[in-house]
Amino acid sequence: MSRRLASGGRLIDRARPLKFTFNDQHMSGFAGDTLASAMLGRGQVLAGRSFKYHRPRGVVASGAEEPNALVGLGKGERFEPNQRTTTTELFDGLSATSQNHWPSLEFDLLAANNLVPQFLTAGFYYKTFLRPRAFWKHVYEPIIRRSAGLGRAPDAESRDPDRYELVYGFADVLVIGGGVAGLQAALAAGRAGARVMLWEQTAHWGGRAPVDGVEIDGQPADSWIKSAVEALEGMENVSLRLRCMGAGVHDHGYVLGNERVADHLPGASGPRQRLWRVRADRVITATGAIERPLSFAGNDLPGVMLASAVRDYVVNWAVSPGRTVVVTNNDDAYRTAIALKEAGEDVPVIADARDEATGALPQKARDLGIRIMTGTGVQKVKGGKTVTGVALCRIDSDGSTHTEVLDCDAVAMSGGWSPVVHLWSHCGGKLIWDDAQAFFRPDPDRPPLGHDGAGFVACAGAASGALGAGDGLADAHAAGAAAARDTGATGDAGHPARAEAPEEAPLRQVWIMPARAGYALRMKMWLDFQNDVKVSDVQLAAREGYHSVEHTKRYTTLGMATDQGKLSNINGLAVLSDALDQPIPATGTTTFRPPYTPITLGAISGEAKGDLFQPLRRTPMHDWHAANGVHWEPVGQWRRPFAYLRAGEDVHQSVNREVLNARSNIGLLDASTLGKILVSGPDAGRFLDMLYTNMMSTLRPGKCRYGLMCNENGFLMDDGVVARLDEQSFLVHTTSGGADHIHGWMEDWLQCEWWDWKVHTVNLTEQFAQIAVVGPKARALLERLGGMDLSREALPFMGWAEGTLGGVRARVFRISFSGELSFEVAVPAAQGRAFWDMLLHQGRDLGVMPYGTEALHILRAEKGFIMIGDETDGTVIPQDLNLNWAISKKKDDFLGKRGMERVAMTDPDRWKLVGLETLDGSVLPHGALAVVEGVNANGQAQTEGRVTSSYYSATLGRGIAMALVRRGPDRMGEVLRFAGAHDARIEARIVDPVLHDKDGEKLHG
16 A cells, blocks of 8 residues: 655655644655645545545546645635645645545445446436426525535635735746756756746756656756756846746736745745736746546546656655556556666556567566566456556457456556647647647647737647657757747857657557447546546547537536546547547647636735725715715725715615705715826827717817717717817716726727827826815805806806816816706815815805715706616617717717617617606616516516616605606606516606706706
């Protein structure tokens, strides 16, 4: 059984023992161990249970490709599910818990699923949970939800106590992967003079070369690696990062990297993880290759491992799986048998699927006394919770008989290697099938293209298909030198290091054992160990018509586990191709998506958590609101006053008081949150003409104009007042929630479509405090402050002026969203609170009173003004809101013009804006639907309209509403029935939406 060897272990420090627990059992390992090596060293082979059948699962790999040995790490607020034991560095006090079992890991009642596999085949859920229909909500869905997932999610009340950082970086050449190929590529680029960054996802440089016994430039790989790292550290133009995983390569050389800064150092100060956001001119992925498993009966039992993983555990951590049978279709697995033998372990046999085994590696195995059986494969692995033996058979047989049965503790399997092409593929790099080596590799003629139209990603070493050490170093040097040269570096890149390795014979393309068709249908041969996808599942999918690899993936869940198919995808693809009787390239591959391995949500959010998750934006008057009975309303990242409560009032009473005061005296509204975007330049007017439905270029300086902004489909997305400051400058006001979006929208068009237009935009939203002074006494209050002539003649409606009010520099806009005499005064943000206090002090005898957003809504609804987000829902065009007057007939084009001209948009039966008054004076529910008799084809009630805004109007003493109704303006006076609570019907009459000051006398006062 698995155990720690008495000597060896190049990565462990036996002088530093570390204690940890697994399922509350106390265990120990050494500094330098991974959790997987420490568990195996203590004989803990069983690590977890699989998803569907709850079969026993043990360690199968030694790196990020591990699909089985996932555990919950930590306790309490630091608990994390689904952490790979193979990439978790051991530290003192580590606590791990196995997953996906009940009541215990050793005795799992849910393993009963394994007894009825015929009912849990591929796509069983598509066929099972259909009838009876009533069962879905109360039986099927609750069971599925309880069964879904592997690990237990952290408690809802838990708060991650750790810190995370977001860091930005820049490089001429970014090399991802710190094996010998990555080191060689970085040396070449660094010596040539390029700015180089080098990332390695593990805690050690050099990759597999030291484990495989490679010699470089006549010295052991470890020695060459040490020298290479020292040389790179001595270059000022090179930076190196260990424990930094290249997560994704995106457009324009944008690369994400996840650095585990202190995962292995609990309690350390500083960030736990760091998310790198790097812009690189050229990217080299030296990410190596992943060994493929073989499919045979029982290949999922704990103790069946990749041959390379067995070699890693023996050489790196002095852990042996015990008496090991090696099964392979290539020469590389012989290195594992040799390493085991040299460590004093027993290797009963090497079962080689090829008809002959010749060359240096097989010969060395024979010299060590290891028996080799050619043309042989595994008929079945014997055992329950761990391997106890293996039955061998002729590889080309039907599997009905075995040739020999051997006792053993482990099986080391090797089906060949697949280059890690994920990062190459993230940004569109294409692949080509290499039939000689049986893998997909990057096609250098179809790379991901950068901003200059040239390929900006290159693969190096094993990641490009150069598996041999010598070929890989030469390939990596060429890639590094070429990348540096492409960035303009002119220095001497030097020469590649030389590596000597035994020449290897070609592998045999064997995907399942035995290879004769039919055996896999009768036996459980596993492809996706975590999701319990068998060879027979893929074959069944092919028979049921799922010929696309993407369809098969989703039907069987092949490759959809947390390892994202790193071990299963190519094997599954080969099985599907065989079932379809077509070559593998004709079947194609699935899509590789970032991140390469999972990233914690904490790393993605960085410092944006708790109070910083969505930083609260405050106006200059925020503290005054908070001290004066405010009831807050979230509006995007802002908090706006909904109403100001006084003693003895509820919210509704406060709102009614504020509405009546604004209509009779003076109301103050903090309008600082409204978007304020400065658009300037010779083409500013032309630009705004394209953004708005009406003309803005004809607006004269000193004047304002209301405008509508639509998306390309013609749907209304924002509105606001545009003020022309001078011949080349406009101030665009937007909705509070739309400021950032509209500014981004402007920049998108300027940078991507109209890049040659001379326009500059600046978001000035937070530079100014803006206060609406509203009501019949508004002018009297402002005139008391002195400094500006605000008479009707000097500043008419829809005009603006600049000057000083009460000694404060101000820009006054004569606009109104309430239907009353109104001035919106913008002052520098630093003087906003002082100006607010001045207005309250000077207007005490005039009845000045602040009002909140709910009163604002009621005031505008009484006047029939629309509100973006209430009267619009992403499907409404201006014509639906009777805003045809705001659509210019003089312009040839604007954004949304063609969208509005589509047949569906000009349909006379479209729902259009009207006002409503209930027959009993009550308030209609927001969003209530106008229903008509009968049902539609789906048995649902038919509707002909919906309420968009509904309020109690203190001004009118009754409920008011606005609604979108089919042919609404043509049906004035008609009574509709709206759905209320408990199937009640509320009758309301269609009326003009303008219910207050129809002629606008107060507005223009």
